[in-house]
Amino acid sequence: MSVGPAVHDRVVAAGSSSSRVIVHVDLDCFYAQVEMISNPELKGKPLGVQQKFLVVTCNYEARELGVKKLMNVRDAKEKCPQLVLVNGEDLTRYREISYKVTELLEEFSPVVERLGFDENFVDLTEMVEKRLQQLPSDDLSALTVSGHVYNDQSVNLHDVLHIRLLVGSQIAAEMREAMYNQLGLTGCAGVASNKLLAKLVSGIFKPNQQTVLLPESSQDLIHSLKHIKEMPGIGYKTAKRLEALGISSVHDLQNVSSKILEKELGIPIAQRIQKLSFGEDNSPVTPSGPPQSFSEEDSLKKCSSEVEAKSKIQELLASLLNRVCQDGRKPHTIRLTIRRHSSEKHCSRESRQCSIPSHLIQKLGTGSYDVMTPMVDILMKLFRNMVNVKMPFHLTLLSVCFCNLKSLNTTKKGTIDYYLTPSSSTTSCSGKHSFKMKDTHMED
DNA sequence: TGGGGTTAT
DNA sequence: ATAACCC
Numbered sequence: 001m002s003v004g005p006a007v008h009d010r011v012v013a014a015g016s017s018s019s020r021v022i023v024h025v026d027l028d029c030f031y032a033q034v035e036m037i038s039n040p041e042l043k044g045k046p047l048g049v050q051q052k053f054l055v056v057t058c059n060y061e062a063r064e065l066g067v068k069k070l071m072n073v074r075d076a077k078e079k080c081p082q083l084v085l086v087n088g089e090d091l092t093r094y095r096e097i098s099y100k101v102t103e104l105l106e107e108f109s110p111v112v113e114r115l116g117f118d119e120n121f122v123d124l125t126e127m128v129e130k131r132l133q134q135l136p137s138d139d140l141s142a143l144t145v146s147g148h149v150y151n152d153q154s155v156n157l158h159d160v161l162h163i164r165l166l167v168g169s170q171i172a173a174e175m176r177e178a179m180y181n182q183l184g185l186t187g188c189a190g191v192a193s194n195k196l197l198a199k200l201v202s203g204i205f206k207p208n209q210q211t212v213l214l215p216e217s218s219q220d221l222i223h224s225l226k227h228i229k230e231m232p233g234i235g236y237k238t239a240k241r242l243e244a245l246g247i248s249s250v251h252d253l254q255n256v257s258s259k260i261l262e263k264e265l266g267i268p269i270a271q272r273i274q275k276l277s278f279g280e281d282n283s284p285v286t287p288s289g290p291p292q293s294f295s296e297e298d299s300l301k302k303c304s305s306e307v308e309a310k311s312k313i314q315e316l317l318a319s320l321l322n323r324v325c326q327d328g329r330k331p332h333t334i335r336l337t338i339r340r341h342s343s344e345k346h347c348s349r350e351s352r353q354c355s356i357p358s359h360l361i362q363k364l365g366t367g368s369y370d371v372m373t374p375m376v377d378i379l380m381k382l383f384r385n386m387v388n389v390k391m392p393f394h395l396t397l398l399s400v401c402f403c404n405l406k407s408l409n410t411t412k413k414g415t416i417d418y419y420l421t422p423s424s425s426t427t428s429c430s431g432k433h434s435f436k437m438k439d440t441h442m443e444d
Numbered sequence: 445t446g447g448g449g450t451t452a453t
Numbered sequence: 454a455t456a457a458c459c460c
Contacts (some may be wrong), residue, residue, distance in 0.1 A: 030460095050446095051445090051446040051447065052445085052446065052447095053445085053446095054445055054446060056445085056446055056447085070445055070446080071445095072445085088446085088447090089446080089447075090447095091447065091448065094448095095448085114449085114450095114460095115449090115450090115459060115460065116448080116449070116459060116460025117448075117449085117460070118460065119459085119460065232458090232459075233458075233459090234458090235457065235458050235459080236457090236458090237456085237457065237458090238457080238458090268452090269457095288450090291449080292449085292450075293449075293450090295447085295448070295449080296447085296448090297446085297447055297448070298447085299445090299446065299447080347445085348455090348456095349455085349456095350454080350455085351454065351455080352454085353454080399447090399448095
């Protein structure tokens with residue numbers, strides 16, 4: 001190796017994992033896209049997806065007519081009388097397609113982190129390295145960026161970091177092309193050296209486009225935020241506390257004394273968000289893998305009796321049992337969550353959880369046994385532990401969650417389970433074996 | 445504000 | 454068990 005010192009430093013920096021290539025992939029108005037695929041007659045019309053009294057998302061036709069995300073149905077209809085609404089309270093199809101997207105991305109590189117149903121991060125560092133090593137005779141001159149470059153900054157083909165991000169932009173384009181060809185979905189992508197910047201830059205050109213951020217422009221990107229609340233990682237609470245300190249811009253957060261910040265927020269959060277304000281984010285892309293919990297919830301106008309609660313709980317549990325059955329893993333914990341009508345308290349929830357008795361866990365995959373009744377009994381005990389049913393109450397939400405999921409197959413072969421584990425597959429949970437409520441005459 | 449999810453304390 | 458964060 002006889003390269004100059006500057007080049008050598010960059011190569012070392014690039015190779016020592018201090019420099020990564022991350023892509024953030026963000027589907028365009030995901031629920032609305034899924035609905036238009038389910039029912040192509042909706043295409044071309046202004047479409048909103050409704051949950052209770054809210055339009056939770058809408059397509060671009062609707063946005064052009066003034067409909068916004070999380071807009072009241074009343075306001076949306078007023079703004080846009082032609083608005084077509086579909087109910088989106090059942091997330092089943094959204095969840096299924098969401099995981100198909102993640103699986104498609106995992107085919108490019110296994111390191112994929114989900115963020116909600118419609119966003120994914122992928123660490124492209126290794127893939128980019130491989131592609132650069134395959135380049136014939138180090139000929140960089142044929143390389144071109146795919147999509148937009150933030151700030152229209154020009155690419156320097158002699159800069160290793162530029163080259164790596166440029167290859168990242170090409171992979172991002174292939175990902176979006178695969179999403180469209182295989183799933184019919186469009187989305188945006190942002191390519192940068194960390195998750196924070198990749199996420200921020202993915203939103204720069206908006207529907208169905210992509211943007212790469214070169215390092216020289218990262219300060220411009222973060223300073224384009226008008227308020228620190230727009231910084232991913234700084235939520236409602238932290239933003240309020242910072243505002244009370246007179247900190248509202250990225251610049252304020254960069255320049256505030258770290259001692260003052262640590263005193264207000266504690267050392268870990270203070271240090272993390274102050275690094276974020278400089279565009280620094282060393283958090284890894286953590287592979288999400290299968291979900292760690294399954295939950296179903298329903299918000300209610302009013303639930304004020306134990307019978308009403310039991311009926312809702314049965315409904316939620318029936319759906320959950322089907323989901324958990326299809327997953328194959330077994331939940332070892334069950335949780336019930338409520339929200340009380342409280343006058344002002346900002347949507348505070350309460351929960352109670354307990355272990356699921358092992359004899360019920362075993363029966364979970366099989367349709368051979370009524371698991372509903374004992375499970376509902378457990379949930380109602382949790383319910384009465386939280387709610388004094390002898391006193392008046394008013395709940396506005398019920399939620400049931402299965403968590404602490406364990407795969408049966410991952411037997412540590414020292415345990416007795418290894419020798420006793422049942423063959424576990426005489427029944428399937430699909431189709432007619434699905435769990436139903438109340439009516440027992442379900443077989444065709 | 446819905447109907448989900450995650451991690452940290 | 455709660456509180457914060459994300460969508």
